[in-house]
Structures are given as C-alpha cells and as structure tokens.
Amino acid sequence: MAEIVFEKVGKSFGSTKVIENLDLTIEDGKFTVLVGSSGCGKTTLLRMIAGIGPATSGRILMDGKDITHQPPEKRDIAMVFQNYAIYPTMSVRENIEFGLKNKKVPKEERDRRIAEYAEIVGMTPYLDRKPSDLSGGQRQRIALARAMVKKPSVFLMDEPLSNLDAKLRAAMRVELIELQRRLGTTFVYVTHDQIEAMSMADTIVLMEKGEIQQIGSPEEIYHEPANIFSAQFIGTPPMNVLPMEDGIRFGVRPESIDMEHQRVDGMALYRKGHIITREMLGAEMQYKVRLSDGTTIMVRSEENDRSDLQEDSDVWIMARASRIHFFDKDGKHIGHGGPDSLLAKLGGMNE
C-alpha cells in the first residue's frame, strides 16, 4: 500500500528537458495508467518511481517519505519490463527466487511463496524449465510472478502487454485487472494504447510532450475531455473537430453522429454530407463523409444493416446538443451541450 507524490519534478537528458515542473499524485491502491504517445515522458516517470532513472529536480514521495535519491532495492516496488527482462540463464524458479534470495528470505518461506505465485500465474508445471523453452505469454507470466513474489507496495509496469499477440493481450488485460483487485496494491501502468488505458485504469494520466494533459477516470476522460488533445487521443476514430467563428472549435465523436437521408427534428447540428467510403467492421459500420465545405469527418454507427447508406449517397449529418463539445482558441474545453450562445452559432441548420 502506498501513495506516490511527484513534487515539481524535472528530468533532462544532457541538455534536453523531457519533463519540467511536474506535479502528480498517484493514489494508494488504485490502478493508474500513464498513457501517451512515444516520447511523452510516461516511461521516464515510471523509471523515476523505480529509481533506475532518477529525477534531475524536484522530489518524489512514497507515503510521505522522500525517495528521490533512494536506491531501487530500498524502495518497496517491483517492475515488469516491456521485454520482460527475464534472466535467460536461470530457470523459471531461479528467476522468481532471485529477488527473495537477495532479500535473505529464508528457504521455506521462499519455497512457499514461489509455489503460491507460480500457481497464480499458472506456471507451476514449468518451474524447472529455462525461459528459452517458453512462449512470450509464459515469459510474461514469469515476469509477473517475479514481481508479485516480492509483495511490493507498488507495481510498476512498462508496456507489459505490447509484445503479445492481440488475443493473448486481451486475455492478459482481464487477468491484470483481476490481479490488481485481488492484491489491492498500487499499480502504475505505462502504455501508448488508449484501449488498454480505458479498459484497465481507475485513473488515467494522459501525457504529451512531458506535460500532463488530463487526469481522470476513463469516463471523465471520454465524456469531459480537458482539451482537444485529450478529446482526440481517446476514441477510434478520434473526435471530429471543426472550426467555428473567433477561433472557437466544436467537436463531435464519430459514434455520436446520426446520419440519415432525411432531416430529423430536434438536433443541434445539421450538415449536408456525401459518403466517400463505407467500412463494415462487424458489429459496427464506419463511414468517411465529405461535408459541403470540403472537410471530411468520420461517422460510426451501430446500425450495421443499413443497405440504403451506400458510398456516393447524399446524407444529413446530425447530432444532439448534449453530444457537442466546444473548445476555445487554445484548445481548452469550454463545455458540452452548451452554452446556448455557442449552440446557436453552430450554423448550417438552414442549409
């Protein structure tokens, strides 16, 4: 159990500043996901918590105690690396045991814990195998067991699923969520994958260029994006953002758009459009639509049996007021579903 606090933390590599003046609190016992594109500083933050890439300025506190300059082995943490960092010359058992031996945990206790965690990750039959005999998913499980067996207060995970195939990744995602619920430990998880972030996190920390763009639950990030970056990072395809007067922009998610041949009353946004492409995704349909002013938007619909909405047909693009987000000229979120003054300016109603 531990809460981690970053206070005005900075990190530079040589003369390149990656992170400056960053404040962040990672809540105790929660599943926190640091998400962002590569180079945004998320892994740098994780390595600071681990102590293998210390901050160049500011302080990091763990449960109120300053750990900024504490060596990694003195911190009560465990980490799972993207490439697993399994010791290839050791058997599965030796891999799991290595940290315990270094901590001078007695033999019986070590054996008991290895048996317990090997069982949890389903690696009991493979304890005496060498990692080179095992698959990627199995190596991943060794890395997990090796981290868990230390019973740390904080679990750090650096893109642990990105080397797995899609099916296994989905399965491991669920297992990791269950694991966190069962252990009740603080998890800090780094990923560039918004789906992983949305599905696993209690709290998402969305980063870009070394700065935090938004902190919130997956629901908040989706429904109340703090800015255009946040609005467009989450969701596939990303939110459509279109200009209005005075640098103000409005956004509407592809899945929030109604598309019909006829105008439907009671909407806030009306635009005429022309379907360019139509993709059948199974449960859903995805359309690329060109508006009359030449801009293109994406539309996503759960109505997957509409044979009348074909490529090259003219349609009405519509959305309810509550689904429309407004952003000021700096890209900051003003609100959604209002204010009325902006809703009235959406225009295109009488096209």
Added chain:
Amino acid sequence: MTSLSSFTTEQVRELKRIKRRSWLMSYAMILPAILFLLAFVIYPTVSMFIMSLYYGNAMNPYKKFKGLANYNVRPDFWVALRNTAAYTGMALVLVMVLSILFAQWMYKSRKLNNVAQTVFFTPHLVAGVSAGFIWSWLMSSQPYGLFNTVFNALGFSTVRWLDDSSTAMFSIVLMNTWKNVGYYCLIIMSAMKSIPTEIYESARLDGSSSIKTFFKITIPMISPQLFFLLITITTGSFKVFDSVRIMTNGGPGDATRVLSMYIYDYAFERNNTLGYACAAGILMMLLMVAVTVFDFGFVEKKVHYQ
C-alpha cells in the same frame, strides 16, 4: 500442391538434370577447401605418423623401421610437457581474468574507452617475433633493460626476468598476455554489450549487489564466448613457440623448454632423431584432442547458449 507425377516424363528428366548439376556445382565449390585440407593437414599428419615409426633425419627420414619404439618417450619429454602445462595454465588464467576485467571496465561507451580499446588491441597486430625481441630488451637484466632501469630508479632491486629459471616462464606468459589480451577482450566486450540493459535494471530492482550481478548474470550470459576463449587459449598456448624461441630459446637450463621447442630441437637441431620429434608431435596432437573433447564433454554443459 503439385506432386512429381503431375509432370511429364520429359519434365522429370529435366528436373533431375538440374538437380544433378546443382549437386556437382556444390561439390565444385568446396573442392578447393578439400584440396587444401588434404594437402596441408591430412597428408602431413599421416606422413608425420609414418615418420614417427622410423629412425632418420630431415634429409632421410626413413633410414630404419623402429615400430612404436619412438613412443617410449625420454625423460626430457615429460619436462617439456610439464613446462607446456605450466605455460598453458598461467596463460589461460591470466588472459581470461584480464580480458574479462578489462572488458567490464571498457564496455561502457566513453571517449577514454575508445582510446583504451585501440591501445589494448594494437599489440595483437605486432608480429610474434618482433614482440619477443622488444620484450627481451625490456626485460633484460643488462643496464639497457627498461623495466629494471625503472625498478632501480624506484629503489627496487633488479629482477632477472628471463635469466632466472623461476621467473622465465612467467615472463614469457606476461609478454603473450600483453600481446593477446586486447583481442580476447574485444570478444568478451561485444558479448557484454549484447546483454540488454533492462536485465541489469531488473537485477538492481531485485536487490542484487554489483558483484552478485557480475557472477550470476554477466558471467553466465557471456559463457559461450568464455568457452570459445577456453578452447582457443588452451590450444594456442599448447603450440607456443616463437616467443619462447626468441626470448629464452628454452632456457635457462630447460626451464622454458615447451613441447614445440622439444619437437623443433629433435627434428632439426640433432641428428637422426626425427622419429622422436614426430612421435612427440603425434602425442601433442592427441593430448590437444583429449583436452578439447573434455572441454566439449564436461565444460560445455555449463555454457548457456541463447
């Protein structure tokens, strides 16, 4: 899928012709190598074995058939064998330990290390005979010996490097270590560089001390290269000749008379003893085969291949 039966007879014949041609081609490609092997390895080995059964000299090797009598070795053979073993043991330990230590020191990319690598590697390019000459001057106990000049200036007494039977062999080992360590160090270093940094970070998180990390992670992970070093240094040291010939010529007394010196001596410096030399050569070869088989049979089990 097309099976062979779906081709016409004419096509099958054509395919077989192509196959035969490519078979001939591949043997033609390795023919030069086979010829070299026959001419410079197989033929000399066989003729050496035949000569070892005769009494004679280099001009006339087959004067009289003696059977296996030459294999009833003389006492000085055992002296030479013991010297060779001593040389090999010292060289093996010294070169292995130093190349691992230097590699560990140099494998981080720093400006100094690039310079150090060049400095360590350059001696490997010097011809063995030249290196032997230079070092016999350096180690000389005459007034022009550089080492002793420095020693005396620092207040130490003169060391009779090559002129004392207790230090002569070690002095030769020292010279050859200086000459070879850079090359082996380079091999170890590239192996160390291929270990992912995450493994070291993971070890730090697991609370492993740097000494423990070195012995439990670095050494096992470079074990294939260490095994390569073991084989090449052992076989190389067994055959040591040029440096010994130049620096001590087997002396003082018999202190540095190694097997190859013994063979050279009996083959070319004495009369009618070629058979002894050839028998010793065969024994030396068998010994090297035995050591290598032992290495592959027992030591290699400890080697971790990726």
